[in-house]
Amino acid sequence: MGSTYDARPAAILAEGWGWRHAGRPQPAIQGLDLRIEPGERVLLLGPSGAGKSTLLHALAGVLGDEEDDSDETGSLLIDGVAPRAQRGRAGLMQQDPETQVVLSRVGDDVAFGAENLCVPREEIWARVHEALDDVGLRTAAGAGLALDHPTAALSGGQKQRLALAGILAMRPGLILLDEPTANLDPEGVLEVRDAVRRCLDRTGATLVVVEHRVSVWKDLVDRVVVLQPGSGGTSASPGKSAAPGVLADGSPGKVLSEQRSMLMAAGVWVPGYVPPTRARRTGHSERGHSERGNSEPGAAELLLAAQDLAVSREKPRRRGFKSIPPVPVQSGITAQVRSGQALTIMGPNGAGKSTFALTLAGLLAPVRGQVSAAVELSQGAGIDPFTWKAEQLISRIGTVFQEPEHQFVTGKVLDELMFGPKHLGHGQERVDELLERLRLTHLVDANPYTLSGGEKRRLSVATVLAAHPKVLVLDEPTFGQDANTWAELASFLSELLDAGTAVVSVTHDQEFSSVLGGTELQLGPVPQDRESRQEAGAA
Amino acid sequence: MREALTMQGSHAVLTRANPLAKFVAVFLVSMVLALSIDWVSASTAIVAELALFPLAGLTLRLLWHRAWPLIIAAAIGGWSTAIVAADRGAVLLDVGIWSISEGSLELGLGFMLRGLAIALPAILLMTCTDPTDLADALAQKARLPHRFVLGSLAAMRLVGLMAEEWQTIGMARRARGVGSHGNPLQRLKATLGQSFGLLVQAVRRASRLAVTMEARGFGGGQRTWARESSYSLLDVWVVLGGLIIASATVLAAVGAGTWTFVWR
Amino acid sequence: MTTVNVKKTSYNWRVVDIVVAALIAIAGGVIFWAWDQGAAIISIPLDATYPPLTGIIAGGWMIPAVLGALIIRKPGAALFCETVAAASELIMGSQYGTTVLISGVLQGLGAELIFAAFRYKKFNLPTALLAGAGAGLFCGLNDCFLPWGWNIAYEALDKLTYIIFTTVSGAIIAGALSWLATRGLATTGVLSSFASRKAASEPVFN
Incomplete structure (x- = not known):
């Protein structure tokens, strides 16, 4: 197909630019001087709070307006014009795939942006076909997705590629990616990265991408810019040649080697760097080869067992007096959870990993088979965790959900931590210890929802541990975390393991799994049609 | 719930009609039915609606699946009308606060059927209408x-x-x-x-x-539409169908002498 | 390049206002759908004993009107949210058929009139209670006096009882709960782009 892509690559110029969000005392970004030439591909780094997202939103022309009391200083221009005055010149992709899709049919969704830019109908459809080809969602032979394919049935990676197609159909000169792969599994990450590369090669558009996982993007970009945290100011940068508001700037190779330690300290995932974590005590660091942990059989008591388990998130349906069980997403799972040992559940998306973990944790009823708690764990509460009362559950099995906010039940960090112990009639000792250990002490009065991503993750782990469960279940605990939080979490969990807690985690993260040691349970793939349903369920 | 919002693979005749035409037809029938509480007009409508369901691609089983909660709701509505409405004719039941007379029982029965006759076509409408098409019609045709x-x-x-x-x-x-x-x-x-x-x-x-x-540029005053929402001959039939059903219910009830205007 | 006019007056709806208002209405629909299973336990016995009592729980269906207006704080928010809520109820399958749209518009209007009477300047507890009551009153009137109303055949006294119940229920369930929810939401920081971002620290009565 002949290319009709006719947009010029965009140039960006920031001069003393700053932005303060409505209702915030401090600016998110301040005094930024930055020039990006047409066609450059820039990876934007910086510690959290450096205003990376703010800059991307501003470039996309979606930042604030005069009715909220936000403040802009200096100037930020695309090709010499304010971004807000030229919508469609830049296209923005954000992190959460669910909100990158606007409409329910693939074709409509790609067309949406072009429609808003008043592109004539015939041209819209030509662009839609071309854009879908570009992102690899529709082959020229027509073997890909139909235009009326429901967007709800797409995987996370496909949704992001669809969003990219929607952006391309607007013919932007600037593509802005705000952590586009942070919510994706490893396969989805590469899928999206490769689609971006293909599109850039074809369109020549300027790229600005924000992403913690540098290794994914370093070969695609030709320049790395590290923003200065907080309210930039000019004097804070230690005398380097970089411009105000910018800590480092240059080719990927140069910046990543020269600024390596600074980036590592900021929690950036620098290529080839695995943050140091606490080592498991000897005897645990080697991965077990059987279900039975090796060296210390006496210490590893059986707490929880799954026998030929079939799992689903759906409840049985009633038809008349008959109850029809749901179709399981995974079946025939057998596993054992032992004190002081890690069980890591791995496998492709849609294999029912989270569903299995939630069933094991007594939160979902098994479709078939059985989850049974040993007497050591159940302490008289009955054999099946699903039948336990909520208060009984939390002191036995603690579950940390993928999205910390789902588990917040109060309006204050301290109340949040006290919630479990209070219901169990325990004191505050454990809470103080956790606050200290997970560096939350200075936040006790804050509203949990207002914390940063890493803080929320630490809080959600702490709240569950405050009830002192013998088994800890974690669903994708390291997803989207920066290297610092990752290392902290992994070290903390290895400590818990040594102290005798059983840790069950669902993860795609091989490094994380090796830090914890223990048994790996690999769940197999399931047929394609079911996969997309599960994908949606896990999101 | 998710299934309720997609209509993948349905090729029934009524899926091709313009959502606005279907809405007008259903709304018309509902409004006319609302004017009277009597079992004849309601039953006439129910029979006609059931006959139309195959055109919307609904099998009897699917229909039952979606309609049974409405039947229960309608039955409860009928019961409450029967016990609360003013008594006319012989009193059939009088226990404490409950009293049902011949008149109120007839009213309750009529009410139940009317509720069902109004609820069913909405199900018909939603099973053969994709929300995206509805939105297209609302923005392009209804302006x-x-x-x-x-x-x-x-x-x-x-x-x-x-x-x-x-x-x-x-x-x-x-x-x-x-x-x-x-x-x-x-x-x-x-x-x-x-x-x-x-x-x-x-x-x-x-x-x-x-x-x-x-x-993606949304929020401006102007935009183009990748898909045009259009009317066809089918839509004339749909609206005409609505008119016919509405008139048939009135004629049947008036003919049978059961027509009971709501604001007596 | 297409240029987009930036809106000047704060009474104009931004994209974020529209989408958040719509999703509040729809989330309301999801909550009721989940709640319905539990509510049936309450409403069926109420209905079976003395039907006008069902007005007590009617307020739940008017939450979107008050909540939407308290968050968005723009003219038409109550009306828009309640209409969208009714539309989503219609899509999920409503026992009221298409007439649910009329009920939705009227309930939204009941709340909207109150906010308008305060010239869209007051969003405190009394306003919320009154708006809830307004929605409840209109709900009661619709159910008792309009042809499609489910209580049209009731006797006059029963109608009056029912309307009193819906009004009180609207004030408490739709009014007070929405007001509390807005303050709660404001403390979480999710309302940062709305005029209601400081709702949690606003005076209760002024």
């Missing part, structure tokens, strides 16, 4: 402001996600020790907490979705 129509449509797409999130939040809260069991007051408290959790996520997601839409 409702497109920002509001498309904004709602985009939000509507998140319904399935919200329903799943509701379930996840329920589990996540149980893992924190908030049970959904216990006495009604505890359950109410738990539900309110869960609702709040869902609201937070709803506002977050909606804000992000709004950014996505704005970044």
Whole structure:
């Protein structure tokens, strides 16, 4: 197909630019001087709070307006014009795939942006076909997705590629990616990265991408810019040649080697760097080869067992007096959870990993088979965790959900931590210890929802541990975390393991799994049609 | 719920009609039925509606699946009308606050059938109408402001996600020790907490979705439409069908002498 | 390049206002759908004993009107949210058929009139209670006096009882709960782009 892509690559110029969000005392970004030439591909780094997202939103022309009391200083221009005055010149992709899709049919969704830019109908459809080809969602032979394919049935990676197609159909000169792969599994990450590369090669558009996982993007970009945290100011940068508001700037190779330690300290995932974590005590660091942990059989008591388990998130349906069980997403799972040992559940998306973990944790009823708690764990509460009362559950099995906010039940960090112990009639000792250990002490009065991503993750782990469960279940605990939080979490969990807690985690993260040691349970793939349903369920 | 919002693979005749025409027809029938509480007009409508269901691609089983809650609701509505409406004719039941007379029983029965006759065509309408097509018609044909129509449509797409999130939040809260069991007051408290959790996520997601839409140029005064919402001959038949059913119910009831105008 | 006019007056709806309002309405629909299963336990016995009592729980269906207006704080928010809520109820399958749209518009209007009477400047507890009551009153009137109303055949006294119940229920369930929810939401920071971002620290009565 002949290319009709006719947009010029965009140039960006920031001069003393700053932005303060409505209702915030401090600016998110301040005094930024930055020039990006047409066609450059820039990876934007910086510690959290450096205003990376703010800059991307501003470039996309979606930042604030005069009715909220936000403040802009200096100037930020695309090709010499304010971004807000030229919508469609830049296209923005954000992190959460669910909100990158606007409409329910693939074709409509790609067309949406072009429609808003008043592109004539015939041209819209030509662009839609071309854009879908570009992102690899529709082959020229027509073997890909139909235009009326429901967007709800797409995987996370496909949704992001669809969003990219929607952006391309607007013919932007600037593509802005705000952590586009942070919510994706490893396969989805590469899928999206490769689609971006293909599109850039074809369109020549300027790229600005924000992403913690540098290794994914370093070969695609030709320049790395590290923003200065907080309210930039000019004097804070230690005398380097970089411009105000910018800590480092240059080719990927140069910046990543020269600024390596600074980036590592900021929690950036620098290529080839695995943050140091606490080592498991000897005897645990080697991965077990059987279900039975090796060296210390006496210490590893059986707490929880799954026998030929079939799992689903759906409840049985009633038809008349008959109850029809749901179709399981995974079946025939057998596993054992032992004190002081890690069980890591791995496998492709849609294999029912989270569903299995939630069933094991007594939160979902098994479709078939059985989850049974040993007497050591159940302490008289009955054999099946699903039948336990909520208060009984939390002191036995603690579950940390993928999205910390789902588990917040109060309006204050301290109340949040006290919630479990209070219901169990325990004191505050454990809470103080956790606050200290997970560096939350200075936040006790804050509203949990207002914390940063890493803080929320630490809080959600702490709240569950405050009830002192013998088994800890974690669903994708390291997803989207920066290297610092990752290392902290992994070290903390290895400590818990040594102290005798059983840790069950669902993860795609091989490094994380090796830090914890223990048994790996690999769940197999399931047929394609079911996969997309599960994908949606896990999101 | 998610299934309710997609109509993948349905090729029934009525799926091809313009949503606005279908809406007008259904609304017309509903309004005319609302004017009288009598069993003849309601039954006539129900028979006609049931005959039309195959055209919307609904099998009897699917229909039953969607309609039984409405039948229960209609029955309860009929019962309450029967016991609360003014008594006329012989009193059949008089226990404490409950009294049912011949007149009120007839009214209750008519009311139940009327409720069903009004609810069924809405099911018919929604089974053969894709919300996207409806939005297209509302914005292009009914000339409702497109920002509001498309904004709602985009939000509507998140319904399935919200329903799943509701379930996840329920589990996540149980893992924190908030049970959904216990006495009604505890359950109410738990539900309110869960609702709040869902609201937070709803506002977050909606804000992000709004950014996505704005970044794709949405929000201006003008736009083009990739798909044109158009009328065809079929739509004439659809509206005509609605008119015919509406008149038939009135004629049948007046003919049978059962027509009972609501504002007597 | 297409240029977009930036809106000047704060009474104009931004994209974020529209989408958040719509999703609040729809989330309301999801909550009721989940709640319905539990509510049936309450409403069926109420209905079976003394039907006008069902007005007590009617307020739940009017939450979107008040909540939407308290968050968005723009003219038409109550009307828009309640209409969208009714539309989503219609899509999920409503026992009221298409007439649910009329009920939705009227309930939204009931709340909207109150906010308008305060010139969209007051969003405190009394306003919320009144708006809830307004929605409840209109709900009661619709159910009792309009042809499609489910209580049209009731006797006059029963109608009056029912309307009193819906009004009180609207004030408490739709009014007070929405007001509390808005303050709660404001403390979480998710309302940062709305005029209601400081709702949690606003005076209760002024």
